[in-house]
Amino acid sequence: MKHFTKMAAAALIAGVTAGAAMAQELYAPNLAYRTGPFAATGIPLMNGQADYLTMLNARDGGVGGIPVNAEECETGYSTEKGVECYEKTKGKAIVTQPWSTGITLQVLPKTNVDMIPILAPGYGFSPMADGKVFQWAFNTPSGYWDAADMIIQYLSGQGDLKGKKIAFLHLDHPYGKEPLPLLEAKSGAMGFELVPIPVGLKEMQNQSAQWLQIRRERPDYVVMWGWGAMNAGAITEAVKTKFPMENMIGVWWSGHDADLAIVGDAGKGYKSISWSFPNADAPVMADIKKHVVDAGLSKSNETEMQGVFYSRGIVISAILAEGITAAQAEYDTAEISAEQLRWGLENINMTEERIKELGLEGMVPPFATSCSNHTGHSGGWMLEWDGAQFVKVSDHLKPDTSGYAELINTKAAEYAEANAPWPTNDACEG
Template identity: 80%
Template sequence: MKHFTKLAIAAALGTVMGTATVAQELYTPNLAYRTGPFAATGIPLMNGQADYMTLLNERDGGIGGAKIDFEECETGYSTEKGVECYEKTKGKAIVTQPWSTGITLQVLPKTNVDQIPILAPGYGFSPMADGKVFQWAFNVPSGYWDAADMIVQYLEQDGSLEGKKIAFLHLDHPYGKEPLPLLEKLAGEKGFELLPIPVGLKEMQNQSAQWLQIRRERPDNVVMWGWGAMNAGAITEAVKTKYPMENFIGVWWAGHDADLKLVGDDGKGYKSISWSFPNQDAPVMKELKERVFDAGLSQSNAEEMQGVFYGRGVVMSMILSEAIQGAQKNFGTTEIDASQLRWGLENLNITEERLEELGMAGMVPPFSTSCANHTGHSGGWMLEWDGSKFVKASDLLKPNTDSYADLIASAASEYATANAPWAMNEECSATN
């Protein structure tokens, strides 16, 4: 197993700079939500993220000789508090990790002025894929429109969708509405009826009205864009109303083990598209247990560490650490700034070989980014609940990004026009 240890990275940097310099810290704050209505899903994600950074600090002395300050600023998933956290942390941050799509949309114009990269793994505004327009925003390794496209692809494996009805059960929030433009486009192209069914924030735990509508409409499939308590509420209602679980598919934020454990065997067949997988045999998971959990440096627990969301948090911090390391090597400095990290995020190359070196094989599909491509479009796997855990139910699915490239471009252009004057990366073309 190859690992980039503190000494190895310092030596590499020393070759570039003529001498190895050691920075004191890299400030990478996380706008966390361990409290509020979404805490049940936020906690394992935050724990996975924090534990991976703790592993790097403990095992390698940080990244390139610089310790990582992974301070959390609690938002409770509140957009208002999220903006406050952004303003509080932006002074010395090299990145902002806003979490909710609502917070992302609010800080997006600010980061373009403040020149701080947004890292929003698998969430946020889908047109952020256009790196020329959104030069400071990254939603790697896969975006919401990618997820919607892959779900439709998966449904098509059973035959044409012509004449079928697909209910879209979604949180009535910017996050829940995010895939609608592409789903509406796909409905028109493929001939299925799209039935949007919103769930208000106050209805998450009592969805009787929504599931009454589903029983009445009898859709061929239900696609869920849920989060937090909404997911558990929907899954419980589906079981209660005897909706066929094999026809029920969620986005990656609706694939949380704890939600399905509430119904156990009754949830068999429920699926969730996912760009990550909790590979318990991955060497990094063993190291996290030995160096972080067993050492008393984690807020997690043994059961949580086996779940999808904890593993996804680990992958998220790996993506950030790889961008930091790439920037350090390119610029010949350990203590990189926000602009240099942006370069690192634009030049990610997460190959199968690199995942092996990191001890993370099978935990995320390979992907790469560029100045024009800030999402990576890694694709993902369809995961299925087997009664006790999520297992892979498909080979790797890849989004048909060419089919909605025009939609990304037009939405990005509309955003820039609406927020004029909007600074773009004029040196970036569609091919680089």
């Protein structure tokens, strides 16, 4: 692991600037979705990502003195369009950011051949945590199974779950099905009943049938794995059917301020696990205002910038920049290749000190990656809607990965066998 101080970063920039004079850019395309049924959640994330990298370009000349080109290729969250965007951008890309579990699953085999790392922060295929098997894929800083584990941990902290009933309201899409293996295992081990309730893509805004089932089932808790229009639809139905909001918890993609703002005070008590948090007083926000907002370079607005998803976009780009920085230092070059970035993403060490140096205090938990650990398992915080905004209602929560390490290894091995011949990083020792 490498830890970079401000002085070290300055020395790096000085050392590579001469070599970077001929370099044009670091091409880090983003397979964005500012259109379609998921646009409401995609837009603030893309804006946060773009604003952070724009700030680095304006303030520091990029990363290591070389500008980052985060060109967006619009997918509308369509898997087919996402694959087209991947093929269109892969030629000079040092990374691909699929922004959909479905797209991630489609490009996963391609990255082995093209040797381009996938950066899928907090989403994608959960077994990607096994870096020995998925050597080109990263779901840093925390994965879906981490989220499911922390949610169950939190609920068990409210009382014994044995004999309880948990409804799992989820998008009927690869993303929504991701936590099922872990939740099913937890159900058997802890003695609670799991009731999966899928929501089709055409049902996102009209979930009357799903909430009629929830009323019949009378679950003790509802765990929501929603996205886009599904979130607002579910929260509106929960309020309408008078489901106790304090007993409803969403994954981090179901904790969007704008969705809760629709119901306002009626949504009080709703919770969401999260590996990011907005901190308006963090130094990075002042730098973004100075170099991006005041310069008229942002597509965001004041309300959006106070939200969870905009700040998460900032954290995501900061993670990418850390991977680039690590690779530049290791290979003594500013204009790194995709293969070199893979090493960088495997050697991120986001300590509390480094988070402070980056001006991200309180916005992301500490975590570290390695060649075998492509997730980092940062954990996060339980957030609660107070009627106007999300607030932290827990200390830093950590997933108990020992409870599903075998599941990760088993599912990774199954995937590799089903997609044989599948190259693995046999030299990786940890």
